[in-house]
Amino acid sequence: MPKINLTKINRERWNRFRANKRGYISLYLFGFLFFITLFSELIANDKPLLIYYDASFYCPLVKEYAETQFGGEFEAPADYKDPYVIKLINEKGWMITPLIPFSYNTINYYLEGPAPSPPSRTNWLGTDDRGRDVMARLLYGFRISVLFGLTLTLCSSAIGIMAGAVQGYYGGSIDIFGQRFIEIWSSLPTLFLLIILSSVVQPNFWWLLGITLMFGWMSLVGVVRAEFLRGRNFEYVTAAKALGLSDAKIIFRHVLPNAMVASITFMPFILGGSITTLTSLDFLGFGLPVGSPSLGELLAQGKANMQAPWLGLSAFILLSLMFSLLVFIGEGVRDAFDPRKVY
Amino acid sequence: MNETILTIQNLSVSFKMGTRITKAVEKVDLVLKKGETLALVGESGSGKTVTAMSILRLLPQSAIYPSGTIEFGQKNCLTISDEEIRKIRGNKVGIIFQQPMTSLNPLHRIGKQLKESIFLHQHTSNSAADERALLWLKRVGLKNPLNKLSSFPHQLSGGERQRVMIAMALINEPDILIADEPTTALDVTVQAQILDLIRDLQDEMGMAILFITHDLTIVRRIADRVTVMKDGRIVETDLPETLFNAPAHTYTRLLIDSEPKGGPDPANEEDAILVKVEHLKVWFPIQKGILRKTVNHVKAVDDISFTIKKGHTLGIVGESGSGKSTTGFAILKLNNSQGEIILGDNNLNDMDKNQIRQLRKRMQIIFQDPFGSLNPRMSVSQIIGEGLNVHYPGLTPDQEENEIITVMEKVGLDPETRQRYPNEFSGGQHQRIAIARALILKPEFMVLDEPTSSLDRSVQFQVLELLKKLQKEFRLTYIFISHDLKVVKSLCHDIVVMKDGVIVEAGDSDKIFSHPEHDYTRQLIATAFQDQPS
Numbered sequence: 001m002p003k004i005n006l007t008k009i010n011r012e013r014w015n016r017f018r019a020n021k022r023g024y025i026s027l028y029l030f031g032f033l034f035f036i037t038l039f040s041e042l043i044a045n046d047k048p049l050l051i052y053y054d055a056s057f058y059c060p061l062v063k064e065y066a067e068t069q070f071g072g073e074f075e076a077p078a079d080y081k082d083p084y085v086i087k088l089i090n091e092k093g094w095m096i097t098p099l100i101p102f103s104y105n106t107i108n109y110y111l112e113g114p115a116p117s118p119p120s121r122t123n124w125l126g127t128d129d130r131g132r133d134v135m136a137r138l139l140y141g142f143r144i145s146v147l148f149g150l151t152l153t154l155c156s157s158a159i160g161i162m163a164g165a166v167q168g169y170y171g172g173s174i175d176i177f178g179q180r181f182i183e184i185w186s187s188l189p190t191l192f193l194l195i196i197l198s199s200v201v202q203p204n205f206w207w208l209l210g211i212t213l214m215f216g217w218m219s220l221v222g223v224v225r226a227e228f229l230r231g232r233n234f235e236y237v238t239a240a241k242a243l244g245l246s247d248a249k250i251i252f253r254h255v256l257p258n259a260m261v262a263s264i265t266f267m268p269f270i271l272g273g274s275i276t277t278l279t280s281l282d283f284l285g286f287g288l289p290v291g292s293p294s295l296g297e298l299l300a301q302g303k304a305n306m307q308a309p310w311l312g313l314s315a316f317i318l319l320s321l322m323f324s325l326l327v328f329i330g331e332g333v334r335d336a337f338d339p340r341k342v343y
Numbered sequence: 344m345n346e347t348i349l350t351i352q353n354l355s356v357s358f359k360m361g362t363r364i365t366k367a368v369e370k371v372d373l374v375l376k377k378g379e380t381l382a383l384v385g386e387s388g389s390g391k392t393v394t395a396m397s398i399l400r401l402l403p404q405s406a407i408y409p410s411g412t413i414e415f416g417q418k419n420c421l422t423i424s425d426e427e428i429r430k431i432r433g434n435k436v437g438i439i440f441q442q443p444m445t446s447l448n449p450l451h452r453i454g455k456q457l458k459e460s461i462f463l464h465q466h467t468s469n470s471a472a473d474e475r476a477l478l479w480l481k482r483v484g485l486k487n488p489l490n491k492l493s494s495f496p497h498q499l500s501g502g503e504r505q506r507v508m509i510a511m512a513l514i515n516e517p518d519i520l521i522a523d524e525p526t527t528a529l530d531v532t533v534q535a536q537i538l539d540l541i542r543d544l545q546d547e548m549g550m551a552i553l554f555i556t557h558d559l560t561i562v563r564r565i566a567d568r569v570t571v572m573k574d575g576r577i578v579e580t581d582l583p584e585t586l587f588n589a590p591a592h593t594y595t596r597l598l599i600d601s602e603p604k605g606g607p608d609p610a611n612e613e614d615a616i617l618v619k620v621e622h623l624k625v626w627f628p629i630q631k632g633i634l635r636k637t638v639n640h641v642k643a644v645d646d647i648s649f650t651i652k653k654g655h656t657l658g659i660v661g662e663s664g665s666g667k668s669t670t671g672f673a674i675l676k677l678n679n680s681q682g683e684i685i686l687g688d689n690n691l692n693d694m695d696k697n698q699i700r701q702l703r704k705r706m707q708i709i710f711q712d713p714f715g716s717l718n719p720r721m722s723v724s725q726i727i728g729e730g731l732n733v734h735y736p737g738l739t740p741d742q743e744e745n746e747i748i749t750v751m752e753k754v755g756l757d758p759e760t761r762q763r764y765p766n767e768f769s770g771g772q773h774q775r776i777a778i779a780r781a782l783i784l785k786p787e788f789m790v791l792d793e794p795t796s797s798l799d800r801s802v803q804f805q806v807l808e809l810l811k812k813l814q815k816e817f818r819l820t821y822i823f824i825s826h827d828l829k830v831v832k833s834l835c836h837d838i839v840v841m842k843d844g845v846i847v848e849a850g851d852s853d854k855i856f857s858h859p860e861h862d863y864t865r866q867l868i869a870t871a872f873q874d875q876p877s
Contacts, residue, residue, distance in 0.1 A: 009720075015361060235716040242675060243730040243780070244703030257720050 016336040023332020030325040037143035044100035044136035047080055052093040081106070100124070102133035104140040104293035116301070116308040126310040128301050134310065138318050140293035145322070148209065149274040153267060155213050156274075160220030161256075161263055167221070168228025169251055175225070182218050190215040191286075198286050208287060212277055219270055220263055227259035261337045268330030272323050279319065295319055348518055348551055349375035349398070354411030356393050356402070367393045369575045370410070375519065380545065380552040382566035382583075384559065384598070386799035387770065390575035391555045395521050397421070398553075399432050415519075434464040437512030437550075441524040443504035447496040453480075453507055454492035457514060464515050479510040484540055501663070502533035509540065516548060523555045530662040530826060531870045538565055557799055559598060563587065571595050601801035602829065607656055607852070608815055610836050614652040617820050618674070618788060621648045623682035625666070625673050643669045644680070645844040651837070653787070656814065656821040658835030658852065660828065660867065666844040667824045671790040674822065675706055686788065704734040707781035711793040713773030717765040723776055724761035727751065730784045750783045753816075755809060771802035775809065782813065788820045795830055807834060828871035832856055840864050 018024050041061060042049060051058040053070055060080065067078040070088045078085050081101070089095050102108060102123070108131045111117045115131035125134035167178040194203075194211055201207060231237060232255060240250045281287035282296025295315050302312020351373040358365045368390040375381055383391045396402050398413055398420055413420040416435065420428065432438075440446040448456060457476040461467060467475070473492075480488035483506040496504060505525060512520055522541065526534040542565060545552055554565060562569055563583060570580040571594065579592045590596040626640035644666040651657045659667040673680035676691050676699050684691040686706060691699065710716040717726055727747050731738060738746070748758040754775045765773060774794060781789060791810070795803040807830065813819055825831050831838065831852075838855045840848040840863065848861040859865045 012361070019361075235710045235712055236718045238677060239708070239710060239716045239777070239780070240718075240729070241677060242703065242708045243784070244700045244733045245729070246700075246733075253721075254718055 013336045016338075017332050020332040020335055022328050023330075023335070026325040026328035027332065030322075030329060033142065033322075033325075034146050037139050037146070040136075040139045040143055041103075043098055044102060044104070044133070044139050045098045046101060046103045046106040048095040048097045051089060051095040053089055053095075054092045081109075100133065100136050100139075102136045104137045105132060105291055106136070107131045108133060116305055116311060118308070119310055125314045126308065128298065128311055129305055129308075134298070134314055137293045137298060138295070138314060141295040141298065141315075142318060142322065144205070144288070144293060145275045145278055145295055148205065148278050149271045151209060152212055152216065152274040152277075153271045155209075156217040157220055157263060157267060157270065159213070159217040161224050161259065163217070164221040164224025165228055165251055165256060165259065168225035169232050169247070169255060171229065171232075182221060185215070186218050188215060191284075194281065194286050202289060203286070204289055208278065208281065212274070212281075216274070216277070219273070220266060223262045223266065224259045227262055228255055231255040231258045265330075265334045265337050268326050268333055272326040272330070275322065275326075346377050347374050348377050348415065349373075349553075350412075350414040351394070351398075352412050352414070354394065354397060354413060355409045356390070356397055357407050357409055358403075358405050359407055360405060364407075367406075367575055368397070371572075371575075371577055373570065373577070375551050375553060377518075377551055378545070378549045379567040380554055380565055382562045382569045383553060383555045383572060384557065384562055384569055385572035386557055386598075386801065388574075389572040391572050392523055393575075394572070395438075395523060395553055395555055398519075398521065399436055399438065400428050401432075401438075430464070433460050433512075433517075434515045435517050436519045436521060437515070437517040438521040439505070439508050439512050439523065439525045441527050443501050443508055443528060444496075446508055447504055449496050452493050452495055453499070457492075457507070457511055460511055460514055475514065476510075479514050480507070482544070483507070483510045483513075484536075501529050502537065505529060505533075505537055506540065509537075509544070513544060513548070513550070517550055519551045519553065520545075521553045521555070524557070526561065527556070527558070531828075532662065532866060534561075535870050541565070559587075559602075559800070571598070597801055601804045605833050607834050607836050608811060610652070610655045612652075614654050616650045617653040617687065618651040618822075619683070619685040620650070620670075620674060621683040621685070623647050623670065623673060623680055623684065625669050625678060625680045642844050644673060646682075647839075647841070647844075647846050649839055649846070649849060651788075651820055651822065653820055654814070654818045655836045656823050656834055658831040658838045659822060659824045659841060660826065660831055660838060661841035662826055662867075664843075665841040667826075667841050668792055670841070671708070671792050671822055671824050675708055675790055677708075700733075704730070704784040705786055706788045706790070707784060707786040708790045708792060709774070709777050709781060709794045712797055713770055713777055713794075714765060716777050717773060719765055722762050722764055723751075723756075723768075726765070726776060727761070727779045727783055730780060734784055746783055747779075750779045753782065753813070754779045769802075770798050771805060774798060774802075774806050778806075778809065778813070782817075785817075786819070788822075790822045790824070792824045793826070794823075796825065796827060803830065810834065828856075828867060840867070 036043070045061065047060040049061065051060065058065055058069075060078070064077050067074045067076055067085060070078060070085060071092070072078065072085060072088055080086065080095070108123060108127055111127065111131055112120070115127050116129045117123065117127045117131070119126040123133045123135070125138070127133055128137065163178065167175045190212070193215070197203065197211060234254070237250060237254050240254050278287060279294070279296040279299070282294040283300045285300065287296055288294050295318060298311060298315040302308070302315060305311055351371060354368060354371045355366070356368040358367055371390075371394055373394070383395065385391045393402065397408070398415070400420060408421050411421070415431065418427065420431070454473070454476050457479065458472045461472045461475060477488055477492060480491055485491050485503060485506055491499070491503070499507065508525070525541070526537050529537060538561060541552065556562060566583050568580065569583050569586050571578045571592065573594050578594050579586065579590070581591070586595060587599060590599055623644055624642070624646055625644040626642050628637040629639045629641060630636065631638045647670065649657065659670060661667045669678065672678045674684055676684070680692065682692065686702065689702060691702070694702070724744070724747050727750060728743055731743055731746060747761060751758045751761060756772065756775050756779065765776065768776065794810070795806050798806060810821070811834065814821060823831065823835055835852050838850065838852050839846050840855070840861065842863050848855065848859065848864045855864065856868065859868055
């Protein structure tokens with residue numbers, strides 16, 4: 001465990017969080033899953049991790065090699081799933097293949113039946129309707145969902161907190177106009193805008209992030225604004241004013257810390273919500289570009305292929321596991337920040 | 344004497360936070376007899392409220408009872424079921440809290456809240472309950488009781504709300520009334536009325552009263568017996584006469600002796616004028632309609648003028664709502680005002696925000712709530728040093744540290760404690776930290792907004808002495824805002840008496856105390872000093 005210098009209050013919060021077994025275990029499990037999936041390329045890939053061929057090492061993950069380098073005939077990049085290439089390499093050396101020898105977009109051409117094929121020894125959770133390994137897609141899909149969710153949460157919280165802080169601290173007409181703007185803004189139909197936009201541009205990760213951020217930053221404004229409306233009347237805020245501190249310093253040093261408790265409590269739930277947004281967009285087909293590993297797309301496939309229950313089921317189980325963990329963590333955080341809670 | 348109705352034996356109460364256990368009350372023995380008033384006296388943190396709350400088991404979940412029994416009506420209040428304790432609460436034992444503002448539910452009408460406690464413990468018809476509620480509002484001396492039944496709490500004044508609380512506590516004719524500092528949050532003149540009311544009702548109904556207070560003046564007036572508590576233990580129990588005339592314990596003596604006395608250090612009449620306020624007005628607009636047209640104003644401060652000489656203290660006296668704090672805030676430009684505020688040669692109302700910010704180091708403020716005015720997330724040295732960064736940005740960290748250490752020594756704080764956080768200090772120390780924070784900027788002029796009113800008497804005394812010492816040393820000019828005339832008398836050279844936003848009387852302190860001219864001033868002085876032999 002790294003030594004982090006926590007203040008006394010934060011140490012107590014951490015202890016309260018640890019006392020909540022369910023939240024604590026969930027945090028570890030979620031962290032573990034996320035950590036593992038960060039290295040998905042090393043776990044699920046159609047390229048070997050390391051090749052020893054003819055007394056020298058090759059690392060196909062970093063560099064692309066042509067088939068001719070291993071004594072093949074074509075100048076094209078080597079296809080390490082091809083039995084011919086495998087044979088060539090094994091004759092003069094060896095190779096370490098990842099645990100799951102498929103990447104998220106690798107099509108398994110050597111299926112025994114038509115795709116989607118049921119779980120087997122090679123494809124642990126079967127393949128989808130294009131013959132891609134479900135397990136690999138889940139790994140990559142989990143990663144992209146969480147990364148998307150985290151980025152969206154951080155960005156939207158930052159914007160939301162700033163907007164709420166300014167409105168709450170200054171009050172008056174800034175507050176009134178800000179609130180009316182938010183009311184109008186949040187009633188815009190995000191989904192239709194996304195559909196329209198996706199016919200103009202090809203949405204990728206950043207496009208999606210930008211658009212969902214544009215319409216999703218309002219979630220924390222209310223809480224932060226309320227905390228600021230309360231906090232700006234604290235006597236130590238007046239004391240800071242009397243000392244001659246600038247508004248920015250008062251906001252950051254004296255009022256914002258009060259709002260952080262409420263904000264941090266909300267964050268695991270916002271993360272869950274962000275992931276849901278991405279998943280549902282993917283499910284509807286307005287999400288990440290075709291071919292990207294996405295849980296929503298896998299769900300859509302499950303719906304289209306009722307005869308292949310492993311598609312829907314595995315996506316469903318992963319999603320519900322992820323959301324349950326997030327909710328449990330959220331509960332733990334909420335309790336940890338509640339000083340009246342006895343543990 | 345009378346029969347005993349409540350016996351507390353060997354009671355200990357602790358609070359459990361995680362693995363940490365804090366002792367709040369230790370081995371307390373207490374007896375309450377029928378029809379008597381027992382005053383439970385002590386400073387904040389002495390465990391008096393915790394003791395009283397244990398009787399009804401009103402303490403939070405984290406409270407544990409390592410030892411003791413509370414015997415009431417042949418039952419031990421600590422061990423009986425929740426069902427049974429609920430039957431006692433509000434029925435056999437009534438309770439009044441300190442804050443009349445927050446102990447009534449703002450969403451329900453007075454009548455409904457009164458009837459709620461009737462219905463909880465008795466089966467009566469709605470109309471009978473109405474009648475009873477009305478009767479009780481009359482009994483607690485509310486004017487226009489029929490109207491009050493359908494009023495909301497915010498439509499009542501503090502004193503009226505406390506009367507409603509008393510009616511609620513007594514409506515089921517309990518055997519015991521627990522009054523937890525019922526007058527602390529009220530103005531002096533209202534305090535006296537409430538105390539008389541409680542006395543009268545006791546004579547009528549013969550209930551026993553457990554009266555918790557830190558104010559010895561009240562004890563003198565109301566108590567049959569006095570119990571003094573300190574650090575969770577009972578120090579002494581005696582009759583008030585014996586206790587006040589011959590206190591057996593040193594702590595009791597300290598409590599009695601720490602009444603503020605004496606006068607301010609003499610000041611030179613020829614000193615130059617430092618602060619001059621002319622025609623100061625603070626009006627808050629009342630806006631109506633969609634277009635928010637200003638239809639009228641709340642005149643919090645209405646056209647007041649006064650001057651303060653350098654090194655002098657001006658006391659602003661008045662009850663809550665008289666505009667005294669608003670005046671103090673306006674002078675420091677912490678709220679908007681009209682009129683002239685002249686500090687040295689600067690007219691503050693003609694200056695913009697940045698110019699005012701530059702001037703802030705010359706004028707500082709000390710607030711009423713010492714804990715509330717310190718950011719709990721900052722260490723003491725951060726709090727004290729904060730203003731330095733703004734006004735003396737050229738200082739090196741070492742110089743800054745030196746300044747902080749010097750000022751901490753000046754106000755009587757141990758510089759070794761500068762890395763600690765406010766919650767590790769007591770109320771008096773909080774106020775010293777606040778004073779240090781203001782003093783480090785080397786101000787000429789300070790507004791003291793009731794700096795001692797939330798402190799215990801013995802601590803008040805120390806803080807006042809400190810303020811006097813600093814005034815002498817740095818030739819500070821004070822505006823001292825207070826409702827406590829005893830404190831004002833011991834600190835101020837000149838006095839301004841305010842009522843409803845205007846000055847009713849102003850002048851030299853000695854003159855006002857010896858020959859008050861206005862009726863209101865006379866009334867204030869009479870209530871404040873009535874316990875003292877004239």
